[in-house]
Amino acid sequence: MLTTTPMTTTGIFLGTATTISTNHWLMAWIGLETNMLAILMVIAKPKTTRATEATTKYFLMQAIASIMILFSSTTNAWQMGTWDITQLYNKYSSTIMAVALATKLGAAPIHFWLPEVMQGSSLMTALLLSTWQKIAPMTLMYMAAKNMQPVILTTIGLMSMLIGGLGGINQTQLRKTMAYSSINNTGWTLLIMPISPNIAMLNMFIYMNTTIPTFLIMMKSSTKTLRDLTGMWTTSPIFPHMMALLMLSTSGLPPLTGFIPKLMILNELLQQKMVTMATIAALMSLLSLVFYLRITYLSMMLTPPTTSSASMKWRHTNYQPALTSCLIPTALTTLLIAPAIPL
Template identity: 35%
Template structure:
């Protein structure tokens, strides 16, 4: 697998540059297909039935979404003769393309492939699927934001936040919890894209940092279920503390970084008159908050009963530190002052 890492990173970089430099739907569709083909080896990197099943589900779902995108572009080209993404003016075609991009991102009701795919992947490989892979569809939605129907956008966002939080309540597998967390976080990222696309960029940036820190710490702790977290603090107290910071940041508790985009999103939705959308999103986030706090409680707030006289389990002392995990976890921290400054900047842009 290390042999293919430069190829994978190079391809992802090229496709990202295509998304950033072009607005033609055919080029963007080609970039989406390249992204899909690049992520497939990351999913099926082991000859395990679960990995093969995850890669098959991912490929079929992404192929269906790509077919809808090229179908929408074809009909738009026949009717208007335009190939730019900003020229899709037909409301029906815009809705079809928006739903296809929702499939790419994994929002409800097209979320079924996300937990199954993440369950069959390694935590480090999941970082690419949950962050970089979603950058292309987000850029396309960013360019289409003036044309998107807000009723469709708000309905999908509310459903995503509610269903993801509800399905995560009784879930014990950490990878599936991370998948449901990603669905809920993406709903907050997209609900405001029509009124304030800059907030979408900020929310996705903070989400990428925090989810990367969470997945790296989970891999370092070698935990696959919530029960394994009970021993994590005794084995690696510093890593468990970093995991706690990342989880609480994902939950959106102040003064951590995850609180900033949610605060600004609610403020912008209320300013635009979408009070019920803001209220429903807040209520749905309480479901996600429950399983975040459950993970935090099991990882850092409990000590399981020991049958020996020592206070901690034996572990080999080491002086090595993981700079990547530490940097990402510290980036998940922020101050209320930074949130206040960002809020002032957003209001200035609105005026």
């Protein structure tokens, strides 16, 4: 488990809170920088070569994206006379801003840094990178979505879905697999962002709701590779089953919770007469389903307890983290409330 200093924790939360609560591009940029400087110390904490490499890559990519955000907002203020986030009227500024925020989110084609950074980080840091660190840039994208070019966002979304699905198929490291899963989900979010920003934010929230317990189970069972999945039952007999169901929920299979946003996205695309786009999105979801099913098979259906000679730790100590127990039901069984979601 990762331990951070109070100053680091304050910087992470304060930076994100500043960005999502302001309506001024300069304050939003300051919040992003505060958050970035705090998370850099968290990534570099293990003092290993991989951690140093991950910290350097993360700093360079986030710094480039921050420069693009500052340049885009300054150009828009120069041309339009406003720093308001919701008034990004200059089309060149909006294009640069879309690419910059996509870089912050780890979306394709500037996605290559995310799997390497997550692989070089601890499991808790990887959890922060795939969930909390997406809140601030996604909020900025939500606020400025009406002024961004729909073609650019949908193109980035489709590319992210394709690369996220193909990239995760051949991975044996779970952190890299979850990184490509994050890229794939970001693609779904950006695909629907210019059409219905509310559904895009719902998709991000539900993805975070399924990713957090997945990483918590991996941390509690010390699972980092596909090979480790076959021995997860020795930590707790329920972990393999919950891991499998969480993966199926993340993939978007009914009747699990992850089916809600994908159904809403496809329905909205069909209502907008974008049948071809909806068909492509549905077909691309099959790519990510391949590695989700692979994890499901390895964790739950490959090796029953009687085939392993490992010591059965679960008979002596039962690891049932409270947060995981609270999040798993909402990550699996909230499909019935979908008609009541106000959008």
